[in-house]
Amino acid sequence: MNRGGYYLGIDVGSVSTNIVLVSQDGGIEKKAYLRTSGKPIDVLTQGLVDFSKDVDDDEILGVGTTGSGRQLASVIVGADIVKNEITAHAIASQRVVPDVATILEIGGQDSKIIFLKNGVVNDFAMNTVCAAGTGSFLDRQAERLGIPIEKFGSLALKAKAPTRIAGRCAVFAESDMIHKQQMGHRTEDIVAGLCTALVRNYLSNLARGREIKGPVMFQGGVAANAGIVAAFEEALSQKIIIPQYYDVMGAWGAALIAQKAIEGSALATRRNEAGSAFRGFKNACARYETHSRECGGCSNNCEVIEISTDDIVVARWGDKCGKWSNVHVSA
Amino acid sequence: MKITFPHMGNTYIAVKVLLDGLGLDYYMPPVADRATFERGIENSPEFMCLPFKTIMGNFLDGLDHGADTILFGGGAGQCRLSYYGDLHKEILHSLGYEFNYINLQLNHLTYKEIMDKFGPFIKGISKATVVKAVTESAWTVFAVDGVYAKAAHVRPREVKHGSADGIMQHFEKRVRTENGFGNIRDAIFEAKRALEAIELDPQANPLKIGIIGEIFIASEPFCNLEIEKKLGNMGADVYNTMSVSMWIKHHFINAILPIHGKDHAVEAAQEYMHIDDVGGHGVNTIGNAELMCRNGLDGIVHIYPFTCMPEIIAQSAFHDIEKKYDIPIMTLIVDEMTAEAGYITRLEAFTDMLRMRHDRQKPQSYNVSRSSRAG
Numbered sequence: 086m087n088r089g090g091y092y093l094g095i096d097v098g099s100v101s102t103n104i105v106l107v108s109q110d111g112g113i114e115k116k117a118y119l120r121t122s123g124k125p126i127d128v129l130t131q132g133l134v135d136f137s138k139d140v141d142d143d144e145i146l147g148v149g150t151t152g153s154g155r156q157l158a159s160v161i162v163g164a165d166i167v168k169n170e171i172t173a174h175a176i177a178s179q180r181v182v183p184d185v186a187t188i189l190e191i192g193g194q195d196s197k198i199i200f201l202k203n204g205v206v207n208d209f210a211m212n213t214v215c216a217a218g219t220g221s222f223l224d225r226q227a228e229r230l231g232i233p234i235e236k237f238g239s240l241a242l243k244a245k246a247p248t249r250i251a252g253r254c255a256v257f258a259e260s261d262m263i264h265k266q267q268m269g270h271r272t273e274d275i276v277a278g279l280c281t282a283l284v285r286n287y288l289s290n291l292a293r294g295r296e297i298k299g300p301v302m303f304q305g306g307v308a309a310n311a312g313i314v315a316a317f318e319e320a321l322s323q324k325i326i327i328p329q330y331y332d333v334m335g336a337w338g339a340a341l342i343a344q345k346a347i348e349g350s351a352l353a354t355r356r357n358e359a360g361s362a363f364r365g366f367k368n369a370c371a372r373y374e375t376h377s378r379e380c381g382g383c384s385n386n387c388e389v390i391e392i393s394t395d396d397i398v399v400a401r402w403g404d405k406c407g408k409w410s411n412v413h414v415s416a
Numbered sequence: 417m418k419i420t421f422p423h424m425g426n427t428y429i430a431v432k433v434l435l436d437g438l439g440l441d442y443y444m445p446p447v448a449d450r451a452t453f454e455r456g457i458e459n460s461p462e463f464m465c466l467p468f469k470t471i472m473g474n475f476l477d478g479l480d481h482g483a484d485t486i487l488f489g490g491g492a493g494q495c496r497l498s499y500y501g502d503l504h505k506e507i508l509h510s511l512g513y514e515f516n517y518i519n520l521q522l523n524h525l526t527y528k529e530i531m532d533k534f535g536p537f538i539k540g541i542s543k544a545t546v547v548k549a550v551t552e553s554a555w556t557v558f559a560v561d562g563v564y565a566k567a568a569h570v571r572p573r574e575v576k577h578g579s580a581d582g583i584m585q586h587f588e589k590r591v592r593t594e595n596g597f598g599n600i601r602d603a604i605f606e607a608k609r610a611l612e613a614i615e616l617d618p619q620a621n622p623l624k625i626g627i628i629g630e631i632f633i634a635s636e637p638f639c640n641l642e643i644e645k646k647l648g649n650m651g652a653d654v655y656n657t658m659s660v661s662m663w664i665k666h667h668f669i670n671a672i673l674p675i676h677g678k679d680h681a682v683e684a685a686q687e688y689m690h691i692d693d694v695g696g697h698g699v700n701t702i703g704n705a706e707l708m709c710r711n712g713l714d715g716i717v718h719i720y721p722f723t724c725m726p727e728i729i730a731q732s733a734f735h736d737i738e739k740k741y742d743i744p745i746m747t748l749i750v751d752e753m754t755a756e757a758g759y760i761t762r763l764e765a766f767t768d769m770l771r772m773r774h775d776r777q778k779p780q781s782y783n784v785s786r787s788s789r790a791g
Binding site: 153168203206211293386407 | 446449450451581585642758761764772775776
């Protein structure tokens with residue numbers, strides 16, 4: 086096996102698209118945290134162009150994708166493993182802290198809590214019907230208050246008397262914040278109050294009374310927010326570990342899972358020399374077009390999505406019966 | 417007279433057999449139809465539960481296709497099901513429809529009620545015909561559930577992925593278009609034979625996952641986003657307690673026959689909820705979770721429509737059950753706005769987790785060294 090080989094991990098989320106290059110010992114060699122901005126394909130291909138400057142196609146031993154856009158990313162790049170975010174985050178966290186017991190993760194549009202026991206995921210929860218307290222909401226509030234999101238957290242730490250904010254619902258939280266501003270509360274107090282409210286909301290919605298044992302890790306884009314971290318430490322009365330690569334943990338986990346799958350299976354006998362389904366940087370960075378239409382084949386009228394490059398269809402999905410997605414399409 | 421009826425899972429197959437057997441004229445709304453589904457949502461109160469909206473869509477479609485009689489099985493319990501009937505009627509009347517509405521009170525169904533309500537339909541039909549049609553229909557219910565259970569057994573074990581799904585797709589297409597007991601029975605036998613012929617992997621070691629919750633959602637693939645199929649294809653043996661045959665047995669057979677067996681689920685629930693009814697199937701949900709844990713399943717998926725009161729009550733017992741058996745229960749709440757991507761992520765993460773827990777139980781030495789480190 087190529088000693089200089091790497092594994093590629095890709096996490097396409099609602100807010101950010103993250104790419105990491107992982108060496109064979111599992112460490113991160115290069116990472117990119119990019120804003121998805123509603124254009125996952127463009128952002129991903131641009132990110133890959135940047136990576137292709139540092140590595141060659143034959144150095145990529147395997148690819149793993151995760152995140153809400155994992156299916157899309159897998160088609161574009163050619164992935165060996167397509168995994169959900171929960172498993173990916175858990176694997177990456179265990180690499181940093183092997184006996185991690187609780188993982189708090191707050192991303193752009195969803196938040197999760199993962200409990201581990203004896204080295205495996207034992208329980209997890211994801212936010213159900215509401216996005217209050219996720220990254221997008223914080224982004225919006227920072228923008229409304231005219232504070233750059235990067236400074237939002239440190240501002241919260243300056244608060245002397247955090248304001249009480251109604252945090253159960255994003256809509257109510259926002260109107261409550263406006264009300265408190267008009268009452269003359271200081272901005273840093275309001276920001277700190279919001280952090281506390283969001284943490285309270287997160288814990289009551291996701292942890293639901295389950296015991297939060299240490300070590301506790303906190304990751305996802307929101308882990309950069311010092312105000313939220315402080316609020317968590319206060320609520321849980323314990324130190325929270327923020328991993329160095331907190332913002333790309335999902336992508337890292339995907340790469341590690343791909344590595345495990347490639348090394349541990351007979352995949353190598355079926356695929357190209359390196360044993361990976363990777364399509365190569367040049368193919369991956371081609372121009373992609375997506376079309377959607379209603380099938381009309383039966384009363385269910387599934388919305389079928391078709392992804393093509395150079396007029397060749399590379400993938401289809403969205404149908405329930407498999408009429409379209411099962412049709413073998415070659416890249 | 418032309419009858420129409422709402423869908424719930426695969427009940428339509430048995431209802432067709434019954435109505436065909438009696439020689440009655442009827443119109444069956446299309447199965448899993450997006451357009452009628454959306455019409456139902458448009459014409460229902462927003463915070464009403466999903467089953468109501470789905471059924472509403474079926475009624476509207478049926479009445480538009482010339483039906484003048486609606487056949488519905490409601491209830492008189494503590495949940496909103498008890499005013500489904502009245503509310504459906506009010507809304508349809510206000511939309512200008514005229515129809516005859518037959519609402520069977522399923523909670524306390526008696527032989528007398530069945531005869532009173534069905535009397536006018538079977539006037540002039542010989543007793544022998546009625547008995548034959550009812551018997552054939554009852555057989556169909558159990559046979560169809562048998563086919564679905566067989567498919568659930570095959571999915572995680574089949575060598576060629578998708579074999580069971582292909583057969584079930586063909587089976588569903590056939591029973592939707594065929595009429596009469598003979599043809600439906602042939603379709604059932606054909607599917608059974610085909611499923612039995614699928615090559616299974618003797619090494620397969622599927623996870624065991626149970627499904628509990630609100631019966632309409634748990635048994636209707638269109639509403640539960642084909643949960644049985646999805647879990648099966650993720651490598652799990654799926655045990656769905658909320659099957660149509662259970663429902664028929666519960667409401668019809670127990671009502672007609674004088675034998676009343678013990679309800680094991682209700683009995684098992686008493687440890688957590690000292691009451692025999694919280695509306696809907698809430699108590700059954702708790703009891704079924706307890707029974708599944710006793711039987712050593714790997715995990716349980718609890719599914720219900722957004723705002724369903726009995727299931728919200730049932731959910732409160734899970735904390736104790738999970739603690740007692742260390743078996744995870746994941747709750748999924750669905751409504752017309754459920755995004756499939758998030759739904760799949762949860763199911764996938766859940767099966768992944770169960771797989772890891774399952775595998776952990778094997779290598780002993782690994783287990784010990786891990787726990788000592790964690791301590």
